[in-house]
Amino acid sequence: MSLQPTPHPEAKKLTDADYPDFLLLDADLPADVIELRDRIRAFGRDVVFDVINEYWERAEFPPEVIKGLAELGIAGGQISGYGCPGLSELAMGIVARELAMIDGSVNTFFGVHSGLGMGAIHTLGDEEQRERWLPAMARFEKTGAFGLTEPYHGSDAVSLETSARREGDEWVLNGHKRWIGNGHQGDVIVIFARDEADGQVKAFVVEKREDGSYPEGYRPTAIEGKFGKRAIQQADIEIEDLRIAETERLQNCNSFKDVNKVLGATRGGVAWEAAGHGVAAFAVARQYALDRTQFGAPIAGYQLVQEKLATMLAGVTQNELLCRRMIELIDRGEFTHAMASMMKMQTVRNSLEVCRIGRDMMGGNGVLLENRVARHLSDMEVVATYEGTDSMQALILGREITGVSAFTNVKR
Incomplete structure (x- = not known):
């Protein structure tokens, strides 16, 4: 008797009906956002699902995915002009959710290229620089990266040590960057x-x-040995006497406050990504429970399994509610850094639990890439780290609650 469940006709290519919308939130989406959502889901079914496990295991990014992303026409997100689509905050949230439902590495590649790389050039560059780089990046003829994090400065990126010294019409850079996606x-x-x-x-x-x-003077090396987001590689970059022309300095970046303009614009995307991983894990686990037979009956008919599915559904629905409220607050100009921390902290906690429950419910089959949940779970461990760890988000929120900063040791 096979230990594998009877294959479902859409086991690896889930239909739209398989994804939960328990409170009918997607029913309220504008028609253009629904059309965008459905195009991204088709991209996942037609382009990504058949190849991603192989590339994920090899720790390589599938080149056909770049062509598919280009055809979607979503690079640049909210940027208007320069070949970019000028999407709304809600549309960009749905993009992040849908790409994460497909695969975390694909979502990160897109986020680094579009949100951080293109976002930095648009926000911090002058008009000539925008015209020089953004159109080609919008078409994915050139891919982007964002080099902020350093080996000794992750959460405290504001303390970065990479230096720049001006010499005439050039700058000389020295330092070290690490965890730079696509770098x-x-x-x-x-x-x-x-x-x-x-x-x-x-x-x-x-x-x-x-x-x-x-x-x-620019010496990047791909970081190996990751157990999550394996299809998108990050770079360790040694920078030694790297000469950059003044014309390649983004003219509107003059302090870390300017850097924060870029980071602030992408922060909400992490909550949407977490939501997407949870939705995918629930959908796969639900179908598995209906297909998998033990003790003469589908495991979906057992009380413990139904309790697990109910808990998972509650978690993904709470994430969706948090993300939709976040969009409302952003559109009203009332969204704060502390709110962003709570969104990131709680959506990640919910989706980690959802993915772990799904993997446990699937038993040994839950660790197989072909069943998808293990990939989403390991990718969620990465999501829990970047854009601020759970502990960092809790400290930001704690400071908001109490008015007392606990980031550094206090002498008593």
Whole structure:
């Protein structure tokens, strides 16, 4: 007797009806956002699902996915002009949710390229620089990256140590970056460094040469050995006497406050991503419970399994409610950093639980890539780390609640 469940006709290519919308929230989406949602789901079914497990296991990014993303026409998100679609906050949230439902590595690749790379150039560059880089990036003819994090400065990125020294019409950069998504093969990479003259953070664009090489002094290496988001690689980048022309310095970045403008614009996307991973895990686990037979009956008919499914559904629905409220507050101009921390903290906690319950419910089959839940679970562990760990979000929220900062030790 096979230990595998009887294959469901859409086991690897879930239909729209398989995804939960228990409180009918998607029913209220504008028609254009529903059309966008459905196009992304078709992209997942037709382009990604058949190849992603193989590439995920090999720790490589599937090139056909880039072509598919280009055809979706969503690069640049909310940016208007320069070949970008000018999407609404809600539409961008749905994009993040839907891409995460497909695969976390694909969502991260898109977020790094569109939200951080293109977002930095649009927010921090001048008009000539926007015209120079954004149209090609919108078409995915060039891919982007965002070089902020350093080996010793993750949560305290404001303390970055990479330096920039001006020499005439050039800048000389020295330092070390780490965990830079697509930083080892992107075409347009935004690097942040501290100006030795005034101590302020500036932004510089490193562009790949026509022969595919990087300028001398930019030495990226792909980080190996990850157990999550394996299909999108991050780079460890050594920067030594890297010369950047003044024309490649983003002209509107003059302090870390300017960097925060980019980070603030992407923060909500992490909550939407967490929501997407949870939805996917629930949908797969639900179908598995209906297909899997034990002791002469589908496991969906057992009380413990139904309790697990009910808990999972409650978690994904709470995430959706949080994300929809977040959009309302952003549109009203009332969304705060502390609110963002709560959104990230709670949606991640919910989706981690949902993915863990789903993997447990599927037994040994839950660890197989072909059943998807293990991939979403390991990717969620990564989501729990970037854009601020659970502990960091809790400290931000705790400071908001009490008015007392607990980020540093207090001498008593």
